[in-house]
Amino acid sequence: MDLSALAARLAAHPSIRGKLQIADATRGLGLDAASPGAPGDDAAALPRADRGWDLLAGEGFMPQFVSDDPWFAGWCGVMVNLSDIAAMGGRATALLNAVWAPDAEQAAPLLAGLRDAARAYGVPIVGGHSNLGAPALNIAVSVTGRADRLISSFAARPGDALIAVIDHRGAYRPRFDNWCAALDAPHDRLQGDLALLPELAEAGLVDAGKDISQGGIVGTALMLAECSGCGFQIDIDAIPLPPGADLERWLRSFPSFGFLLSARPAQAAAIQARFKARDICAAVIGTAIDIPRIDLFDATQTVTFWDYRDQPYLGLTKDHAHA
Structure with a gap:
């Protein structure tokens, strides 16, 4: 696989680049990450x-x-x-x-x-x-x-484990990169699955993360990194795929139940176990780093997907102790 070509295609994709418009809106409103409500979360x-x-x-x-x-x-x-x-x-x-x-x-x-x-x-x-x-x-x-306790886009730390939590029990909707695992699910399962996130926060297991949005895994990792003033190295070989899914499409897909959690390494196994108990895939796919970029790597190569120091993504600023 040519990772450089993959990273370039992802960085140019409308699902990824659409998030650049957030900066236009926040500038027009005079908002930044220090404004009430912490825009960017x-x-x-x-x-x-x-x-x-x-x-x-x-x-x-x-x-x-x-x-x-x-x-x-x-x-x-x-x-x-x-x-x-x-x-x-x-x-x-x-x-x-x-x-x-x-x-x-x-x-x-x-x-x-x-x-x-x-x-x-x-x-x-x-x-x-x-x-x-x-x-x-x-x-x-x-x-x-x-x-009661927050999971925040501003709380990831270098050294964290990056955990991709996605319900694979679904399929793509026609025409768009939307992976839907909700329509055939029992209602009590939908409600119980969402309740896992506040339960993890209240147990002190997770304080940093973001739901996987239209930017997919890579775009969401970029937003989480920029908000937190860190970066992530993502191991593409560690990303589980649903049967028949294509890696490039999956990296930019918007799942109906999907979250990126940046957690202290000692908590990763306990977090994964909570999701596994509900048949939801939770895999460690990377590590937070003290460099302002998202890297993709496999066994033979490492490439930069996006360096937000050179090209801001959300365009929000906030002081970080480790930045």
Whole structure:
């Protein structure tokens, strides 16, 4: 395998490069990682007066994705928001949505997907906004949650084990690099799987991580590294693949249940055991380093996928003790 060519193709892919737009938005709003809620994390974490944090997150979708598969887009509006809350070590409490459609008939599958996913995951939809006279179909969903202890994008440390946690019991959806392992799963399993993340945080096993987003494993590792002021060396031979999956596609795929956890090495086995008990793949795929880049390596070569010192990714800054 030509790792240099692989890294170059990944770095040029729209799923990876789309995250560069985050910097445009944060600059326009005058935000950085030191702003309230720590932009750059999976959800805004606001400290409570008593204990713990209130969590807030939201998601919008590409219009083409929504128009191609409106029911699944509605489902994803719930699913991805709940993953953001779990990635922070939290439990979701409520969902709100905004729906645009030309009429009620075209809105129906979108609303059905929202309803079905909210029931599956056991989180109520408590309101939102609707416009049934819009020129096109689209959706945005927000979520609230709570956490007693946080899993943060800003807490990875050099020397950590990088653990990829992905539910392989699924398949790709047509046209997009979305690996879905949720639609046929029992509802109690979906809810119990997400509960693993706050349980790990509360047990003191994990304090750093991120849910695997549209940037896939490599893009998410890059965001986690830049937020934390470290880097990662990723062993591509250590990345488990579902049957029939292609490595390059898998590295940029967005799984329905997928997280990167950066954990102290002594905790890695205990973390993996928790996921194994629920038939979820959790593999150590790399190590955090004190260099601001993501490297990919195998038995014969090491190449740099992205150096965020030369090309910032999220464009957020924060002081780090080890940077």
